[in-house]
Amino acid sequence: MRILVLGGDGYLGWPTALHLSRRGNAVAIADNFVRRQYDAELGVDSLVPISHMRRRIDLWEEVSGMRIDLFVGDLTDAEFVERCLREFRPEAIVHFAEQRSAPYSMIDRRHAVYTQVNNVVGTLNLLYAIAAIDPAIHLVKLGTMGEYGTPNIDIEEGFIEITHRGRTDVLPYPKQPGSFYHLSKVHDSHNIMFACKIWGLRSTDLNQGIVYGQETDETVLHPGLATRFDYDGVFGTVLNRFCVQAVAGLPLTVYGKGGQTRGMLDIRDTLACIELAVQNPPAEGEYRVFNQFTESYSVRQLAELVSDTYPGRVEIADSFENPRVEQEDHYYRAAHTKLLDLGLVPHLLSSATISSILALAERHRDRIDPNVIGTGVDWRRPKTVESPVNAVGRPPSGSSESRGRGAEIDSVNR
């Protein structure tokens, strides 16, 4: 199959492109490399060194004999989007190309507006291009479990049957997202559902949980094929961050009570889920939602798992003020059967998995910058003016906050 991976330079986009390529698909990547620009903006780096895209692609050809095509450009540029589709003629598009950090979207007004415009306009341009060029293309869109928030009833996969005053309908599941980033994904979901309805497009919206791990069957074939691994306060996700904190001898930072429960999955399962979605396209006009995670854990449970697995002493930091506005103790039960029905065999979270992430952090411990693990991003503080760069991800040097905030913050991005 011909598959276009949008955002193919990112944490999950790159290993997804490799995985689909190795399975014999013709793969092209589109990316504007803005994820690397965020690194420069925030003064952070992937824990694992990553190669430039052109080198990665050449290396992959050497290793696998498969060539991946590359389009460099921005989805908010409609002409670029149309050119990718006309030149590559994909049968499926896997769409990772969005700003994906909740804390980044909450830095200040400019970052909130950037996140929503970037994500919503990119996806709108894509929908128009698909509709105009080839409505049969299957759009596999990365959403997030965070679109649902934490309702006091079971979360279903995208839609819920509601009986109300004696009548019944199946309606879109109500959304209560917790950041301007999560909101951008909710906006996308509504736009995509509408485009499927009016233009007969077909789309799978993958409401993904928090991904952990870094190595896949393909990336381990050569160090130059590694994907990025973020542990900073803005882009790092919870389990990956806890492992780096353990190795760095820093307390594992749990927000508030730590009862925040989220769906989680292994990076290898992300790849398997996307492949299953691509292999089993929806019908013409169908908009379907899969909840893409395999297990649920609370933040405190994850901290304890890391603490139990790490051979050294690990402190679990307690009673830090939660910079987010979220429930810290709540009901959480979310359906996730549709991908299992398609044949997903999950990699469940084990000590072995955690050990492998810890080993990764050990291998690159000289690259750990303890100052970037904290984040200055506070949900309650509406900043309308530019934040000085050193206020994001790195406290101002010499400030009284400079030790405190580093330990204060954790991140549950998805």
Next chain:
Amino acid sequence: MRILVLGGDGYLGWPTALHLSRRGNAVAIADNFVRRQYDAELGVDSLVPISHMRRRIDLWEEVSGMRIDLFVGDLTDAEFVERCLREFRPEAIVHFAEQRSAPYSMIDRRHAVYTQVNNVVGTLNLLYAIAAIDPAIHLVKLGTMGEYGTPNIDIEEGFIEITHRGRTDVLPYPKQPGSFYHLSKVHDSHNIMFACKIWGLRSTDLNQGIVYGQETDETVLHPGLATRFDYDGVFGTVLNRFCVQAVAGLPLTVYGKGGQTRGMLDIRDTLACIELAVQNPPAEGEYRVFNQFTESYSVRQLAELVSDTYPGRVEIADSFENPRVEQEDHYYRAAHTKLLDLGLVPHLLSSATISSILALAERHRDRIDPNVIGTGVDWRRPKTVESPVNAVGRPPSGSSESRGRGAEIDSVNR
């Protein structure tokens, strides 16, 4: 009270500003006059001549002794938004300042993207400015009943209690909007709900039905105080358009079966509802939704009411292909008790009301351009390139469509 009316140059913004001013409030208007730019773009005009804003404001001072302040600028310009709030120091903000036409948003990709960026970014900037400058400001935001779509269960006011697998929660009412414009309002609703939650803002989201009529107690005080009246295929709304078609001797254009049922209200009730919302602000952190309409009618019923009222012969055009993708025969029952509970006494739709709109159209019949009543906007045709100007609202002269399309189209904007 000090009240800032955003979009105070529009069909409803201007009479709202007058009404609130006459009731003794200190009123300021902000507008970028883009509504008049749309007229130039589409080659259409208000049926009723309208004055420039500065002349209207001077005239209002002569008539009433009350001065309305004016800020000229764009809500997507964050500095402008902050300046309005810092200089005027409003206690309430009534926010009409969005692109409000469904057909306009469906013209092509550029108009879809413009509508969503304009509406979403303007409102985001406003939320940040309120949070930073004065979180006590009450944001009264114009939404639309079209956010709900036409579910097969009763529509409630913003939220619905759902019992599911033995557990119960009150959740945001599921949204199924029918155009990129309606989607932009759904995006706004989610963003505003979140801002209230994290920053403690207070907001009333008025999900308004389709407004009819043009004269209010204030605008009738002088011809120079008239508000605009749109009958074209892009900005005209259904009942106003039917009245102009009747006077022009054109068939009343009903889409498809005409069973599309919508909430409606008199322009004078819009003003009363906004005043009630402003006088009864929500609590700190509260996001509430009022369904702002007084009666429901199907499009066919409205056509028949106009036909029955007009003294001359009126043809109701039948079996035109619906350019929209929407149900033409559906269940529709929507709650609208919250504004009644606050004391709203509705002006229900009567022959007298329809007669007054017909009389208005008679007075300005020399300004009716039959070519702009149709619209070339088709929901099913995804246009990625610029439409030539004459393809919007006005068929290409000499084309075989030029008589046909004029009669084909109707508009149910809200």
